[in-house]
Amino acid sequence: MSEMSPDSLNWTLVDGFVLLGLTEDPSLQRILFITFLITYALNLLGNASIILLVILEQTLHTPMYFFLGNLSFFDICFSSVTVPKMLQNLLTQQKVISATACLAQMHFFHFLGSSEVLLLTAMSYDRYVAICKPLHYRGIMNRRMCVLFALGSWVTGFLHSLMHTLFTAQLSFCGPNRVNHFFCDIKPLLKLACADTTLNVYLLAIVTGSLVMISFFLTLLSYMFIGSALLRISSSTGRLRAFSTCASHLTVVVLLYGTAIFTYVRPITEESLQVDRFAAIFFTVVTPMLNPFIYTLRNQDVQNATKRLFRCSM
Numbered sequence: 001m002s003e004m005s006p007d008s009l010n011w012t013l014v015d016g017f018v019l020l021g022l023t024e025d026p027s028l029q030r031i032l033f034i035t036f037l038i039t040y041a042l043n044l045l046g047n048a049s050i051i052l053l054v055i056l057e058q059t060l061h062t063p064m065y066f067f068l069g070n071l072s073f074f075d076i077c078f079s080s081v082t083v084p085k086m087l088q089n090l091l092t093q094q095k096v097i098s099a100t101a102c103l104a105q106m107h108f109f110h111f112l113g114s115s116e117v118l119l120l121t122a123m124s125y126d127r128y129v130a131i132c133k134p135l136h137y138r139g140i141m142n143r144r145m146c147v148l149f150a151l152g153s154w155v156t157g158f159l160h161s162l163m164h165t166l167f168t169a170q171l172s173f174c175g176p177n178r179v180n181h182f183f184c185d186i187k188p189l190l191k192l193a194c195a196d197t198t199l200n201v202y203l204l205a206i207v208t209g210s211l212v213m214i215s216f217f218l219t220l221l222s223y224m225f226i227g228s229a230l231l232r233i234s235s236s237t238g239r240l241r242a243f244s245t246c247a248s249h250l251t252v253v254v255l256l257y258g259t260a261i262f263t264y265v266r267p268i269t270e271e272s273l274q275v276d277r278f279a280a281i282f283f284t285v286v287t288p289m290l291n292p293f294i295y296t297l298r299n300q301d302v303q304n305a306t307k308r309l310f311r312c313s314m
Helices: 026-056 063-090 099-132 134-140 143-169 186-192 198-231 236-264 270-296 300-313
Strands: 016-019 096-098
Touching (some): 016 099, 026 063, 063 099, 063 143, 099 134, 099 198, 099 236, 198 236, 236 270
Antiparallel strands (some): 016 096
């Protein structure tokens, strides 16, 4: 790799970056490799199984499972942006990523991440309509509305990420080139820029912060109405059954929003970047792996569909 100099004018003149990863300890790297490889395999297997079930099982052709299939697809893609490169780096001492690949990784990470946040908001609205307006559910959450929600999540997430990608690509990177993370994220890259990053930091705090907080507020609002509706159900069995349809989604929301707000709303400091690396493991590796289990462990529809599909394949 050629050395970067202060004469570097733009992204294209930077040869690449070195990802510092999680640890320099070789023995710990081997343990992390095995752990994350198993976790990633479970992620692929679990989420692919949900997508297959939603496609093949007629009883799961409902708005809730349409969104769940989309969420599983997001989880597979979201992890695949960062985890394979992280696994590769855990096995080699040359933890280099080209400038183009670094920019692409950052773009797809924020594209898929913000799209998933918006999809979870749409899923909370779906649960609100199902519980608070059950008689109008089929009319409101029709096929067209579901496709618009999913498409809106994709498009908005892409445009949000494109904004950050374009503004980051305009910065000069003249060294050092060591990224204090296991993948290319905005905050550690801004820390390396030898140019004014005031606008980038402002966009990260205002635009990304607003997207996350507004989505979180709308989700919270949906659950406030859901909670109010549940309190009006006289039967405790009825309340429990209605709440069980929301419990999985609510768990995923807490896991994702908690780490996202914690990571991207705080100011950029060396201390925060250290903490961000470990927080990122949670929403890039752990949460996508847990989501299939969260949605299936107590979901009778998915369990029954799995049994039927298994019997048919025998």
